[in-house]
Amino acid sequence: MNIYLISLFPELIQQATSFGVLGRAIKQQQLTLKCFNPRDYTEDKHRTVDDRPYGGGPGMLMKVEPLYKAIMAAKEIAGNKVKVVYLSPQGKLVNQKLLVNIAAAGDDLILIAGRYEGIDERIIELLVDEEWSIGDYVISGGEFSALVVVDAITRLIPGVLGDDESALQDSFMQGLLDYPHYTRPETINGQIVPQVLLSGDHKAIQDWRLKQALGRTWLRRPDLLDAIKIDDSRWDEEKAKLLAEFKDEYQQ
Ligand SMILES: C[S@@+](CC[C@H](N)C(=O)[O-])C[C@H]1O[C@@H](n2cnc3c(N)ncnc32)[C@H](O)[C@@H]1O
Numbered sequence: 001m002n003i004y005l006i007s008l009f010p011e012l013i014q015q016a017t018s019f020g021v022l023g024r025a026i027k028q029q030q031l032t033l034k035c036f037n038p039r040d041y042t043e044d045k046h047r048t049v050d051d052r053p054y055g056g057g058p059g060m061l062m063k064v065e066p067l068y069k070a071i072m073a074a075k076e077i078a079g080n081k082v083k084v085v086y087l088s089p090q091g092k093l094v095n096q097k098l099l100v101n102i103a104a105a106g107d108d109l110i111l112i113a114g115r116y117e118g119i120d121e122r123i124i125e126l127l128v129d130e131e132w133s134i135g136d137y138v139i140s141g142g143e144f145s146a147l148v149v150v151d152a153i154t155r156l157i158p159g160v161l162g163d164d165e166s167a168l169q170d171s172f173m174q175g176l177l178d179y180p181h182y183t184r185p186e187t188i189n190g191q192i193v194p195q196v197l198l199s200g201d202h203k204a205i206q207d208w209r210l211k212q213a214l215g216r217t218w219l220r221r222p223d224l225l226d227a228i229k230i231d232d233s234r235w236d237e238e239k240a241k242l243l244a245e246f247k248d249e250y251q252q
Helices: 010-016 020-027 064-078 096-105 121-127 142-154 202-220 222-230 237-251
Strands: 002-006 032-036 083-093 109-113 130-133
Touching (some): 002 142, 010 142, 096 142, 130 142, 202 222
Parallel strands (some): 002 109, 083 109
């Protein structure tokens, strides 16, 4: 998969993408990441990348011409089918389902990282296919949002994670939160590991984990549980039974 990033701070992107899963995926060419810096498309001697907003008021906007040229340069390499996304607090909220679809399609992306008060509305109308938000809060630059999106997509590209199963059992993948995890030692300050995990009984462990995932989701994100109950194919008698058991144990 190829991702093209439009950013005034490509060094920030390069630094952050050289570690962990992302760094390995790039090294193994499962993902290519190329930055286009609007500053490289300026023509004045100060290499200006910001401009004042019409109508006045506080803050600056990204200067139109260098931004436009940087996006067009990325489009020229990526081809016309590429999806152009502007990271924006006004966009649709990014969730696992959206990212699973993107990773499965394997289509290339251009991600525009805004700075200052954002970008000219006409750039959005002319060049942007979708606006994505990482949450209902405002951060100072789209690089961080782009990195969140790139990281989350990368771990879903087949073959990127050592054990593909580990993405499948992550929170949200099956519509539930993940179950609790434990590692050595068996006891920490008197807190012991649930005994079933030491039993070697794979079926019992699997049931326990599903019960915990259901219970956690019921406690912390009942909205997710409601959603999978509506989608009948993901809700069955076994889940209903395990959740009922969890509720009984929780209320005791
Ligand atoms: C200071 S913000 C601009 C916010 C803009 N004035 C608004 O209120 O909608 C600068 C840039 O950070 C990025 N950004 C900020 N919050 C974001 C969010 N929740 N999701 C995605 N990108 C965000 C966008 O690229 C935005 O252009």
